[in-house]
Amino acid sequence: MESDLVKPRILVTRRWPEAVEQELAKVYDVTFNASDTPLDQQTLAAAMGEYDVLAPTVSDRIDADVIKAGDRVKLIANYGVGFDHIALDAAHERGIAVTNTPGVLxxxxxxxxxxxxxxxxxxxxxxxxxxxxxxxxxxxxxxxxxxxxxxxxxxxxxxxxxxxxxxxxxxxxxxxxxxxxxxxxxxxxxxxxxxxxxxxxxxxxxxxxxxxxxxxxxxxxxxxxxxxxxxxxxxxxxxxxxxxxxxxxxxxxxxxxxxxxxxxxxxxxxxxxxxxxxxxxxxxxxxxLPHLGSATHEAREAMGRKVIANIHAWTKGQHLPDQVA
The missing domain is CATH 3.40.50.720 (NAD(P)-binding Rossmann-like Domain)
Structure with missing residues (x-):
């Protein structure tokens, strides 16, 4: 949960539209994937012990081995509607909430x-x-x-x-x-x-x-x-x-x-x-086509704001608007 002194640490696994990256970085201690290439399983596993929130996309495989590799992440705030790339049972066992971004795409x-x-x-x-x-x-x-x-x-x-x-x-x-x-x-x-x-x-x-x-x-x-x-x-x-x-x-x-x-x-x-x-x-x-379904400026920014809304709710101990697990 959010402290008055320490900002929650967040890993964003792929680049987002600049406007929503800036919104997120104003409030939290955020690490962005500057190369915008998929992170390997070893890096994702290490992140579980280094960050409070993991914000992955469909290009990341958040399997049980990744989830069980660390005990710091308490929220997986997925950037996207689909969540079949995330091991929900393993997340539940570790007390990790999972959210997605429905509706806006x-x-x-x-x-x-x-x-x-x-x-x-x-x-x-x-x-x-x-x-x-x-x-x-x-x-x-x-x-x-x-x-x-x-x-x-x-x-x-x-x-x-x-x-x-x-x-x-x-x-x-x-x-x-x-x-x-x-x-x-x-x-x-x-x-x-x-x-x-x-x-x-x-x-x-x-x-x-x-x-x-x-x-x-x-x-x-x-x-x-x-x-x-x-x-x-x-x-x-x-x-x-x-x-x-x-x-x-x-x-x-x-x-x-x-x-x-x-x-x-x-x-x-x-x-x-x-x-x-x-x-x-x-x-x-x-x-x-190369997975362009949600590839409009409007949709991708709205997806980012959905992620941010879920993170805000989590830091405040409120109901998560888009919780799937």
Whole structure:
């Protein structure tokens, strides 16, 4: 807890937008990762005994060995919504609170989901590569034909904040909305979706022209989109993933893109970032982005302020607004 004489020591594992770094440094004794490269496990483990608060990102693996390496850290204030990279059980055993930053990156991630969807169905990545390589020979009626979104079914796997925000955007393109989840959503969304709920995952996959993933990572969802799930998708469908990389079996996805069962895919996340599954790199019909879901000035600053709010609450012994463990 905060002392009148000693400021809590905080380690921020990656660089934040300058404005929120300055806000944090005004109040606390903060160490920033000046190189902005991922810290190794040894450095993270050492930090557990040297700091009061650890502020990691999705690029840091805060496993049980790291958590048990020291007894000083009492708050892991994660910069991001997902927390499957943090061993929550180990944190709980050590009396360490864990927080995240929900809500503030909904719009930016939904925007990027639509960008990937549009690039995939209209072959935007292929078109740009052709043009930049000097291979474009001019307009012609049969050149690089894509698919219209109007009247097509968008199947959302997971229907939380980001899934619903994506649905609202897709509705404006004339798409029909369907979703899969454990339970139907009872509350109204910000737009009139007229969304159809599927309790059966594979029925949702069969119904959708575009499948978009909006589920958390972890053991329960690992390879949720495997070879069997992909075979359930209608021939010529598209897959979009802005959730977590491990949700998709990328070897199975690559095979479906090669053999034409799927027309295309748009991916922003990968299981072992920054490595990209080799099977995807040579395929023209997949759009690959470098984890840009929340990459707007507005979202990244808001995420930092969420972290700061959780740290402020912790130092004052107050309820943590975004506690997950």
């Amino acid at each position: 909904t719009d930016s991630t939904a925007d990027l989901t639509m960008a990937l969807l549009l690039m995939a169905v209209r072959r935007g990545g292929e078109g740009e590569r052709e043009l930049r390589s000097g291979q474009w020979t001019g307009w012609r009626p049969t050149h690089m034909l894509g698919t219209s979104l109007h009247g097509k079914v968008l199947g959302l796997v997971g229907f939380g904040r980001i899934g619903q925000a994506t649905a609202c955007r897709a509705r404006a393109f004339g798409m029909k909305i369907a979703y899969y989840g454990r339970h139907p959503v009872s509350h109204k969304t910000a737009c009139d979706l007229d969304a159809h709920y599927y309790s059966d995952f594979h029925k949702l996959l069969r119904a959708a022209h575009v499948v978009s993933l909006h589920v958390p990572g972890g053991a329960e969802t690992r390879h949720m989109i495997d070879a069997a799930a992909i075979q359930s998708m209608r021939k010529g469908a598209y897959l979009v993933n802005t959730a977590r990389g491990e949700v998709v079996d990328h070897d199975a996805l690559a095979e479906a893109l090669r053999n034409g069962h799927l027309s295309g895919a748009g991916l922003d996340v990968y299981p072992e970032e920054p490595q990209i599954p080799e099977a995807l790199l040579g395929l023209e019909n997949v759009v690959l």
